[in-house]
Amino acid sequence: MGVSSRQIRRIILDQSKRAHVGHIGSALSIVDIITALYGLVLRIPDPDDPDRDRFVLSKGHAALALYAALFLKGWISEKILNTYCGDGTVLGVHPEHVLKGVDFSTGSLGQGLSMGAGAALAARLQQSSRRIFVLVSDAECNEGSLWEAVMFAAHHHLSNLIAIVDLNGQQALGYTHQVLNLSPMAERWRAFGWDVCEVDGHDVSAITRTIRDLNTSSGPPHVLIAHTIFGKGVSFMENQIKWHYWPMSEEEYQQALREVEAKP
């Protein structure tokens, strides 16, 4: 089964509705990045292969998009997928490493890039060409610890480390420019010594092309500033703060489904 953004969005809607939970807008925001990674970018012959590329979903609250990709890759069954947020499930709101295909447990913001930098250093020490991808949210850049990792990766020229910032401009209680201004995001990373690429975070082929062109064997670490729309694909969720936490009613679900299914 191939990975497509439409399928991932459909799964996000179905599972969020069934479990009656939120974080829908955050998950929809990263769908096209996940599609690019799991469809075309990540070299993972098997999730247990020690030399596979690593992926850290540092913004763990969007895990449903990741679960959808793991399902579409065939690494988790539909039966498991349907336990999302149920009692006794391994598929909680935030991803746990015990799940096949999840390299690191996340959920507390500002920790994933450090783990990714450690994994990138490990790959270098082991003379492996594997790469480490870390998807962070823009609001996660509020965390001081993230910048500790940013400095370390630049100092050690971890060219095999690729961070992707999901720049949707929103956080739990408001818009990022109102809560704690992060602008200019690209210049900040550049000032810390990273190779910075700006990309449309909903253009799968642009994301894929940008990553393919990166030099991951020498030079600075890389960051893709992915310009995204919170709630992307569902008109009434786009750029709306309430869809960070809000679950859907039956009517909202039906409308969202129609919009997602109508897209190619």
Next chain:
Amino acid sequence: MRAAFVKTLVELADQDSRILLLTGDLGYNALEPFAERFPDRFFNVGVAEQNMVGLATGLAESGFIPYVYSIVNFAVLRPYEFIRNGPILHQFPVRIVGVGGGLEYGPNGLSHHGLEDIGIMRIQPGITVIAPADHQQARHAFLNTWNLPGPVYYRIGKDDKTVVAGLEGHFELGRAQLIREGSDLLLIAMGSVASEAVSAAQALAGHGVSCAVLVVASISPAPVDDLLAFAARYRLMLTVEAHYATGGLGSLISEVIAGKDLNCRLVRCGVESLPNGVSGSQRFLHQANGISAEKLVEKTMQVLYGLRSTDRNEG
């Protein structure tokens, strides 16, 4: 114990290439033997302890055994959540080495006094917690535990000279070490302050009090069977620790004996309150906080006299 740590780690790293050492820019005149011998396996990550633990988590996922080193508070308090969500949650073999447990950093003040590290680390399931009493015991603890599958926290001291009499470097996970026999009461000590407990026991002998001394270095797993056996044998136990009286060794033993049908009184000697700006040498601070040999003798006599008065009243 610092020199013992580095010497032992160099030996282990010679045998096993998975061992790495990370420091948060501390360890001057201590870590050089490792850094010089293994320059490619030594990383000064800068003053960034949260990232240090996160890096260690990522390194361990790829099969390394990273040791992270700093002063106790910077090794465990600052990156506490990183330790919890990283090495502990993933059960990775990260080793956290905190130097200067208790009041060893004397005049540096409260920011450098490690007074709650054992409390916060031992409440976490899934991490081994070790607080050696001297450099010989530290060495054996490092040798016995470097290859454990899960994470380990070592609370070590700076002193590489003092030897706790009777301990002879013994260490065993989940066991306590009886280092002095006695019949009237049992002093139970954790960490380098154990030498104060031994001195107190020697002084108490001069007062006609026969005092046994037990060292607990294996905090998690706790030496539950040993502690219950001793609690059944003694009517009085005093815990001695350079740690807040809440959360550390005294609390651990309270938990072990709670609910058991024992006729044993437990008195906890540790740091009771914030120092309020009062600083000084380790010796001064041990005295000020009631954990010097002299203060332990005073405390023991007070408690024993109280117990004997009770005996008389009851008689």
